[in-house]
Amino acid sequence: MKFAVVVFPGSNCDHDAYHAARHVLGQDAVFVWHKETSLQGADAVILPGGFSHGDYLRTGAIARFSPVMNTVTAFARGGGPVLGICNGFQILLEAGLLPGAMLRNKDLKFHCEHVHLRVEQTDTPFTLRAPVGQTLRIPIAHGEGNYFAEPDVLRDLEASRRVVFRYCDTSGIATPGSNPNGAVNNIAGICNEGRNVVGLMPHPERACEPALGSADGLVLFESVVSALAAQASLP
Amino acid sequence: MSAHDSAVLERHGLKPDEYDRIVQALGREPSLTELGIFSVMWSEHCSYKSSRIHLKKLPTRGPRVLQGPGENAGAVDIGGGLAAVFKIESHNHPSFIEPYQGAATGVGGIIRDIFTMGARPIALLNSLRFGPMDGATGARTRRTVEGVVAGIAGYGNSIGIPTIGGEIAFEDCYAGNPLVNVMCLGIARSDALVKGNAGGVGNPVYYVGARTGRDGIHGATMASAEFDDRSAEKRPAVQVGDPFMEKLLLEACLELMKGDALIGVQDMGAAGLTCATSEMGARGGCGIEIDVQHVPQRETGMTPYEIMLSESQERMLLVVKRGREAEVEAIFQKWDLHAARIGSVTETGLLQVKSRGETVAEIPNAALVDEAPVYDRPTARPRYLDEVHRLDLESLTPVSPQQALGSLLSSPTIASKRWVYRQYDHMVRTNTLVLAGMGAGVVRVKGTPRALAMSTDGNGRYCYLDPRRGAMLALAEAARNVACAGAVPIGATNCLNFGNPEKPDIMWGLVEAIEGLSDACRALDIPITGGNVSLYNETDGRAIFPTPVIGVVGLIEDASCALGRSFRAAGSEIVLLGASVGRGDAEPKGRAASAGLGGSEYLKILHGLIAGDVPHLDLEAERALLALLAKATAGRLLLSAHDCSDGGLAVTLAESAFDSGGIGCLVDLPAEGAMGEWDVLADLFGEAGGRVVVSVAAGSLGPLMDLAAECGVPARRVGRTGGDRIAVTVGGRAAIDWKLADAERLWSEALAQYFARPAA
Numbered sequence: 005m006k007f008a009v010v011v012f013p014g015s016n017c018d019h020d021a022y023h024a025a026r027h028v029l030g031q032d033a034v035f036v037w038h039k040e041t042s043l044q045g046a047d048a049v050i051l052p053g054g055f056s057h058g059d060y061l062r063t064g065a066i067a068r069f070s071p072v073m074n075t076v077t078a079f080a081r082g083g084g085p086v087l088g089i090c091n092g093f094q095i096l097l098e099a100g101l102l103p104g105a106m107l108r109n110k111d112l113k114f115h116c117e118h119v120h121l122r123v124e125q126t127d128t129p130f131t132l133r134a135p136v137g138q139t140l141r142i143p144i145a146h147g148e149g150n151y152f153a154e155p156d157v158l159r160d161l162e163a164s165r166r167v168v169f170r171y172c173d174t175s176g177i178a179t180p181g182s183n184p185n186g187a188v189n190n191i192a193g194i195c196n197e198g199r200n201v202v203g204l205m206p207h208p209e210r211a212c213e214p215a216l217g218s219a220d221g222l223v224l225f226e227s228v229v230s231a232l233a234a235q236a237s238l239p
Numbered sequence: 240m241s242a243h244d245s246a247v248l249e250r251h252g253l254k255p256d257e258y259d260r261i262v263q264a265l266g267r268e269p270s271l272t273e274l275g276i277f278s279v280m281w282s283e284h285c286s287y288k289s290s291r292i293h294l295k296k297l298p299t300r301g302p303r304v305l306q307g308p309g310e311n312a313g314a315v316d317i318g319g320g321l322a323a324v325f326k327i328e329s330h331n332h333p334s335f336i337e338p339y340q341g342a343a344t345g346v347g348g349i350i351r352d353i354f355t356m357g358a359r360p361i362a363l364l365n366s367l368r369f370g371p372m373d374g375a376t377g378a379r380t381r382r383t384v385e386g387v388v389a390g391i392a393g394y395g396n397s398i399g400i401p402t403i404g405g406e407i408a409f410e411d412c413y414a415g416n417p418l419v420n421v422m423c424l425g426i427a428r429s430d431a432l433v434k435g436n437a438g439g440v441g442n443p444v445y446y447v448g449a450r451t452g453r454d455g456i457h458g459a460t461m462a463s464a465e466f467d468d469r470s471a472e473k474r475p476a477v478q479v480g481d482p483f484m485e486k487l488l489l490e491a492c493l494e495l496m497k498g499d500a501l502i503g504v505q506d507m508g509a510a511g512l513t514c515a516t517s518e519m520g521a522r523g524g525c526g527i528e529i530d531v532q533h534v535p536q537r538e539t540g541m542t543p544y545e546i547m548l549s550e551s552q553e554r555m556l557l558v559v560k561r562g563r564e565a566e567v568e569a570i571f572q573k574w575d576l577h578a579a580r581i582g583s584v585t586e587t588g589l590l591q592v593k594s595r596g597e598t599v600a601e602i603p604n605a606a607l608v609d610e611a612p613v614y615d616r617p618t619a620r621p622r623y624l625d626e627v628h629r630l631d632l633e634s635l636t637p638v639s640p641q642q643a644l645g646s647l648l649s650s651p652t653i654a655s656k657r658w659v660y661r662q663y664d665h666m667v668r669t670n671t672l673v674l675a676g677m678g679a680g681v682v683r684v685k686g687t688p689r690a691l692a693m694s695t696d697g698n699g700r701y702c703y704l705d706p707r708r709g710a711m712l713a714l715a716e717a718a719r720n721v722a723c724a725g726a727v728p729i730g731a732t733n734c735l736n737f738g739n740p741e742k743p744d745i746m747w748g749l750v751e752a753i754e755g756l757s758d759a760c761r762a763l764d765i766p767i768t769g770g771n772v773s774l775y776n777e778t779d780g781r782a783i784f785p786t787p788v789i790g791v792v793g794l795i796e797d798a799s800c801a802l803g804r805s806f807r808a809a810g811s812e813i814v815l816l817g818a819s820v821g822r823g824d825a826e827p828k829g830r831a832a833s834a835g836l837g838g839s840e841y842l843k844i845l846h847g848l849i850a851g852d853v854p855h856l857d858l859e860a861e862r863a864l865l866a867l868l869a870k871a872t873a874g875r876l877l878l879s880a881h882d883c884s885d886g887g888l889a890v891t892l893a894e895s896a897f898d899s900g901g902i903g904c905l906v907d908l909p910a911e912g913a914m915g916e917w918d919v920l921a922d923l924f925g926e927a928g929g930r931v932v933v934s935v936a937a938g939s940l941g942p943l944m945d946l947a948a949e950c951g952v953p954a955r956r957v958g959r960t961g962g963d964r965i966a967v968t969v970g971g972r973a974a975i976d977w978k979l980a981d982a983e984r985l986w987s988e989a990l991a992q993y994f995a996r997p998a999a
Contacts, residue, residue: 013487013574013575014397014483014486014487016399016486016667017399019668020668020669023685024669027685037573054399055396055397055398055482055483055486058397058481058482058484058486059397059483060483113662114392114393114664116660116661116662116663116664116665116666117661143666145396145664145666145667147396209669210666210669212669213669215672215683215798215799216666216669216671216672
């Protein structure tokens, strides 16, 4: 299968996502410049982390206007799997592909460290290989990862089982102490109604090799490979 | 009769005799614009006029050195057709005036130096020095620390280069003059290093990046003067960083460098357009003619003087091949950057500056660069040295070892720096093999089996007591740190932070430090490939301690051999490599305990003393230790390795247990004859160099001892890992017995607690 890694000006985890897809997973991967309008036939799209356009305005607020985003939106509406990581998640929020918004971390500081996540839902293309409740050790690196949504939006997200990842402690319990940024309901990642668009603040592409301290993030990429293989084998 | 009065000269930091030299070089009186150009190029910051003759003493060649000092950065061969390109630089003065932007633009500047060489930057480190976090200046220091750390994080995180290591120390002398030294390392193809040369008469000269504003005018001159209570007025001379612009420049320049349209490139850092044009011309032995009206400007009505001296950030000067303009412009256009053609290369050897066609400055490049003044300034050994070397321990009351360890672990210099490094993205680019805080920074080199380890070290207290040995210890410690990570040191970069060189006692310290560093580099076979000198680090006439900071880069042939400092398994054997205790086996018999504790963190924290002889150093033993560590790590004999430095052996043992997941240790240090209280303290907290604590699986103990004997390194099994306590006895007598979790909590939380306080 083929991953498209979208490159916005200021993306800085584009090479890391490409490396995970291409060199760790052994799948095909291409960079797609934000001014392009073709995804080059990719089967899945990754919006990588970074500081698109410097994030001097709200994070992701300018990137949503890039020409490529029309194509990504159409791809998502057609059911194609889209993963937004960190700044990519923020761009998905700004583009309206996912609900909610990001606030600055509650202590107003950038945090880079390993955290624990509980996999809440496994019926998305990025989690289907993970058992429900699996605890993943994956790094975060952000200053604005404090997820917020209006109460009715939040109720809807929870009721429709669209919170995909929650910050938790080592034993898998979502506690205030294990929440690194103040995100409402310890939310680390969510999906859209169609469940094919997933955004999360932690960086699974940084946790794909034991040499880097954890390979727990690999399951997200392996899941989408499986999801697409299953789809391809349908009559 | 001079065309410029003495007030004008003083404002430009030029001495009367320097003005005479300008007149001589030009054969006439300079215009004000020309005076401005000379003043920045002949400033201490750009010309190294006080240090140049001494810097020549440093060894700069070696089989791996591809580029020594003189270019934007140094480069060493790391095999596989690749080069590590690296340099350290200071941004002390701007960071004192405006901590966030001062530190941020320091990071931006050193990154430009690296990618200018054609290298993709993959790692950042920093060495920071601040005043005490408590006391009268504590509140201001805490604000400075917060600003500097946030500035480093803000720039590095945004541009996407991991900050993988460094060091921070706190000392009274930095209260009015903090030090911010930043190191960057990049990877380039060794056959494709780019130089900062102009060449080819008629080739176009391009300006790319941010527009020029009035910010930073005379920044280089500011960095070449002492501070006083009016320094806040100099705030406009500090620039504002834009990491997004630099990210675009980085990607566009690397894309351009893949082809062959480029002749040379230089960033506009200190002294801005002036420095970039004159240095590129001087290196290429040619002239450059520009018209400032073509320089993109962010303000209206800027004079040629202002345009030439502006230090606006994120700007590059390029010379490209004639006929390839469209290709070059298209690459920058892709990245939404405007490449403005501002002039061309000439055969005249002159820097010719025009404004709307009219010549406003015409100066031989050589006069600005190669013929800048060089001073052999007088030196005098400072008188205070006789005083501070006296150390009478009998007049002090010894503190119990456990209480001393507690005080040291919670002192800001030794306490965990997690509060700092968690603000730095230290994992982006997915190369970081040893996470921040776990020893030297280690990054793998993708596409090869190799990894690079790097460490920046320095100790102002040692250098205050003995600048020569202090500088040697700084190099030895940095080398030892990368060796502990499994690397062979292959190159070093230095940042020499000193006071006013016009004062003979300061100049003496500078010369001593350079000579000490030079001797140590030769003994350990580590060439210096470049660096930076920061002088005039004084506020209200009070100088900082002499503070050479050394960054060492080491090569790990097999990345999977990289090691961290923490114990990995209970039941492994703990071995002390090198002289056995704080006093040092190799020292002359009969040396008192006072020798072991000289200059130590123990004396400073527990007794408020900076005194005595600085720690022992034996460069031959150090060299043998480096060789042993290289062999032992390559042979996969070691589970962890941590060197003894600040706080001595006791702190090293405690830190080896920290971040290990709760693996304690049981250690018995050998006693030599009758041990008095001070002897025990000296063994535990003395900071003699050349020592490393390693842990090994039981089965590797024999092979390690054999290897140590072969390398001529004393090695002694001193204990075993395991349990939930840090338990240390000396000659069987209890010295420290502390629950690991309690000690670790104290150490982990000490620094963060300073920032939990309300800002004053």
